[in-house]
Amino acid sequence: MIRQTPLTAGSVDTRYPLYVYSRQSGKWLDLVFGENYSEADLKPFELDPERDFHFLPPVFLAHSFADEDVPIEESEKIKNGTLVSELFTVRDLPHDFDTHTAGAEGRMAYDAAIRFLQEIKKNQ
Numbered sequence: 001m002i003r004q005t006p007l008t009a010g011s012v013d014t015r016y017p018l019y020v021y022s023r024q025s026g027k028w029l030d031l032v033f034g035e036n037y038s039e040a041d042l043k044p045f046e047l048d049p050e051r052d053f054h055f056l057p058p059v060f061l062a063h064s065f066a067d068e069d070v071p072i073e074e075s076e077k078i079k080n081g082t083l084v085s086e087l088f089t090v091r092d093l094p095h096d097f098d099t100h101t102a103g104a105e106g107r108m109a110y111d112a113a114i115r116f117l118q119e120i121k122k123n124q
Helices: 012-025 028-033 039-045 072-081 104-122
Strands: 059-064 085-090
Touching: 012 028, 028 039, 059 072, 059 104, 072 085, 085 104
Parallel strands: 059 085
Antiparallel strands: none
């Protein structure tokens, strides 16, 4: 993955292995912040429960309660802080459950997203 010049564009094959490695090894934060990061380095990226996300456009969120990458509370904070949003949830599925569009939950997530967008368009 180390190259002579920064990788700024390319196929998924050129970037995805880094994501998989960082996720499997648990080194995501080390790779982003360096090995000696502190809690202060992470603070700007935290979602405070009281944060006002009203500046966001309508937001559709899909989340699994069993997400191993992002706690469900993060999606709940965004939903609660936005004016127009919908949170679609599933249980016992991995982070990327919605990539499995052949599965019932993946299809249901996309159907819910389409309904959400249609409702937004109808109300404009």
